[in-house]
Amino acid sequence: xxxxxxxxxxxxxxxxxxxxxxxxxxxxxxxxxxxxxxxxxxxxxxxxxxxxxxxxxxxxxxxxxxxxxxxxxxxxxxxxxxxxxxxxxxxxxxxxxxxxxxxxxxxxxxxxxxxxxxxxxxxxxxxxxxxxxxxxxxxxxxxxxxxxxxxxxxxxxxxxxxxxxxxxxxxxxxxxxxxxxxxxxxxxxxxxxxxxxxxxxxxxxxxxxxxxxxxxxxxxxxxxxxxxxxxxxxxxxxxxxxxxxxxxxxxxxxxxxxxxxxxxxxxxxxxxxxxxxxxxxxxxxxxxxxxxxxxxxxxxxxxxxxxxxxxxxxxxxxxxxxxxxxxxxxxxxxxxxxxxxxxxxxxxxxxxxxxxxxxxxxxxxxxxxxxxxxxxxxxxxxxxxxxxxxxxxxxxxxxxxxxxxxxxxxxxxxxxxxxxxxxxxxxxxxxxxxxxxxxxxxxxxxxxxxxxxxxxxxxxxxxxxxxxxxxxxxxxxxxxxxxxxxxxxxxxxxxxxxxxxxxxxxxxxxxxxxxxxx
Amino acid sequence: xxxxxxxxxxxxxxxxxxxxxxxxxxxxxxxxxxxxxxxxxxxxxxxxxxxxxxxxxxxxxxxxxxxxxxxxxxxxxxxxxxxxxxxxxxxxxxxxxxxxxxxxxxxxxxxxxxxxxxxxxxxxxxxxxxxxxxxxxxxxxxxxxxxxxxxxxxxxxxxxxxxxxxxxxxxxxxxxxxxxxxxxxxxxxxxxxxxxxxxxxxxxxxxxxxxxxxxxxxxxxxxxxxxxxxxxxxxxxxxxxxxxxxxx
Numbered sequence: 001x002x003x004x005x006x007x008x009x010x011x012x013x014x015x016x017x018x019x020x021x022x023x024x025x026x027x028x029x030x031x032x033x034x035x036x037x038x039x040x041x042x043x044x045x046x047x048x049x050x051x052x053x054x055x056x057x058x059x060x061x062x063x064x065x066x067x068x069x070x071x072x073x074x075x076x077x078x079x080x081x082x083x084x085x086x087x088x089x090x091x092x093x094x095x096x097x098x099x100x101x102x103x104x105x106x107x108x109x110x111x112x113x114x115x116x117x118x119x120x121x122x123x124x125x126x127x128x129x130x131x132x133x134x135x136x137x138x139x140x141x142x143x144x145x146x147x148x149x150x151x152x153x154x155x156x157x158x159x160x161x162x163x164x165x166x167x168x169x170x171x172x173x174x175x176x177x178x179x180x181x182x183x184x185x186x187x188x189x190x191x192x193x194x195x196x197x198x199x200x201x202x203x204x205x206x207x208x209x210x211x212x213x214x215x216x217x218x219x220x221x222x223x224x225x226x227x228x229x230x231x232x233x234x235x236x237x238x239x240x241x242x243x244x245x246x247x248x249x250x251x252x253x254x255x256x257x258x259x260x261x262x263x264x265x266x267x268x269x270x271x272x273x274x275x276x277x278x279x280x281x282x283x284x285x286x287x288x289x290x291x292x293x294x295x296x297x298x299x300x301x302x303x304x305x306x307x308x309x310x311x312x313x314x315x316x317x318x319x320x321x322x323x324x325x326x327x328x329x330x331x332x333x334x335x336x337x338x339x340x341x342x343x344x345x346x347x348x349x350x351x352x353x354x355x356x357x358x359x360x361x362x363x364x365x366x367x368x369x370x371x372x373x374x375x376x377x378x379x380x381x382x383x384x385x386x387x388x389x390x391x392x393x394x395x396x397x398x399x400x401x402x403x404x405x406x407x408x409x410x411x412x413x414x415x416x417x418x419x420x421x422x423x424x425x426x427x428x429x430x431x432x433x434x435x436x437x438x439x440x441x442x443x444x445x446x447x448x449x450x451x452x453x454x455x456x457x458x459x460x461x462x463x464x465x466x467x468x469x470x471x472x473x474x475x476x477x478x479x480x481x482x483x484x485x486x487x488x489x490x491x492x493x494x495x496x497x498x499x500x501x502x503x504x505x506x507x508x509x510x511x512x513x514x515x516x517x518x
Numbered sequence: 519x520x521x522x523x524x525x526x527x528x529x530x531x532x533x534x535x536x537x538x539x540x541x542x543x544x545x546x547x548x549x550x551x552x553x554x555x556x557x558x559x560x561x562x563x564x565x566x567x568x569x570x571x572x573x574x575x576x577x578x579x580x581x582x583x584x585x586x587x588x589x590x591x592x593x594x595x596x597x598x599x600x601x602x603x604x605x606x607x608x609x610x611x612x613x614x615x616x617x618x619x620x621x622x623x624x625x626x627x628x629x630x631x632x633x634x635x636x637x638x639x640x641x642x643x644x645x646x647x648x649x650x651x652x653x654x655x656x657x658x659x660x661x662x663x664x665x666x667x668x669x670x671x672x673x674x675x676x677x678x679x680x681x682x683x684x685x686x687x688x689x690x691x692x693x694x695x696x697x698x699x700x701x702x703x704x705x706x707x708x709x710x711x712x713x714x715x716x717x718x719x720x721x722x723x724x725x726x727x728x729x730x731x732x733x734x735x736x737x738x739x740x741x742x743x744x745x746x747x748x749x750x751x752x753x754x755x756x757x758x759x760x761x762x763x764x765x766x
Contacts, residue, residue, distance in 0.1 A: 165574050165578050168574075169575060180631070181668065198697075261666070296637070297666075369635075370637055406635065406691055406725060413539070413540070413580045416572075416575075416580060
């Protein structure tokens, strides 16, 4: 099943998106953030928290902000400190957190010998490479679509039970939904957690526990189960590091979502998303972008083109971070009002358009949520249509709809029913997409080309005014944000002329080398 | 009052048929089936049939169960609380505001606390509305400010004060373990602690909200499913008008 899509418009749209992303890249190259610096410290092997629950990486960065000058970057301070004390970065961080050591004197010092940090970066890189290798060994060819379900109990141990039940019913991907408000925490909580609201805290220990349980079930079922969490919010790149170390397979990571839906400052987000994607690309982790959300707050039919436009932008940002297409889980959704005549045809048009614009990307397809109002039987009907659309258009990451959407977080049985439904459609329609041809010049093909044209127009206007301005005008989801507004701007710093982000340099170098090997 | 007796209806009057589905944390086997039957019987059903059972992975099982209710309920004894204001149409609301008030009325709304869903608040506030009923943004005489989702109570109050809001709309769509009750209670307590309760008409809406629940929690009104912007606006403008007359 293929649509005749205007290739020139597609190409032009991509060019516009490239220019948009490049303009932002030039801006972010001059800046760093507290969360980027904390990520670097994590890559130096600094984990855990003080007795008061303050993560050591926060203690160090806060210390430098207060007593020194963060624009030099943590590598500057750590290289001097390691050289002077001959201690490990983690030992140094512990001393700083307990007030037994000071970084103040390093602020004015000359460029250090950064090579003293190399062994510590290497140690973490080894772990990450080992994890990526392990994933590749387990991961065989996948049935498409891969069935993705969420768990969200708030208690990691309860999450594990529900995840294992879902795996037995055929789930391929488990996402642990985060507790409310974690995206606005400017630190990553430490240790195991058993309380959350509408989700479970993303912590390194919780990642590890779930990974261990899913690996165990891989042994029994012979199927590798992917694990998902969020590299988003104020700690975007830090969580990317934790995900890489604990072998998460996918991370929700969007260049615009936090700005639009969490009111996180746009400068902060653009800088953080870049480093988080470099880390993801290096670690072979698939990102999931959040375009689906635009359709939940605005009309899904009228705004279909904003999804395509944003997918092009996300693609280009990912590409600038050295990420290959096979890691770009670009998002979209099935959200048109089912009362609208031909809604299913329009959904097919949208889904197939995404498919053809991004043929090598593992697209993430979100189920209906907006027009679910508590009638669970109607919910099943909507989810069935969604499953058919996913199957027909070859979506990869297939988020399963819950019949109880808009009522409560899923019951264990809701998830099983959703998996049965998806399996039913998949089995019944296995080869249907290869058997069908869409009528040339018909409603579906025309709609897809109209959406693409509108997306191209939108990208062109964003290119002209710049992405910052476009966001200030409420281009996406009808939500307007300002360049200096939102949360987290205080964590943005101009780089000193001598600033270095050593792991970013190392990762980009490795990615470039890998590219030429391919 | 005359008794009016009622039993669930399957396909014959007073057959009392009820359908249930639930999971049990036990394996799917004959004991599990028996446990499902006993569970339904303990709920007051008789002639219980477990028509479907399946395993939900290790240690969990799922059941579809039918049974019958024997004892009818008497509708005439039920106490039902609904918003008493007569609902006006959009045009009527606009005319009412134009006639009774000399300024636009400010409605501020948010989905609060843990709730990331904006469907509810958008249905009431956004231009487009839902099911053909326009949202408050489209009402002449109403300035509608939608703060979106996951707004904490403190922020909502702060914004309400900043915009000199007349009406605060709180939406709670999806809830887990009754956290919405705690969150709504906390909002009323916050208003009272800050001495702001009388400065606003406060309204809550959501799939699991009833007017009775809203009143119990200290809100002025509550709107559940099948309520639209005009229902909310009708109540609010009348309440504001009453409040204004009281103060005069």
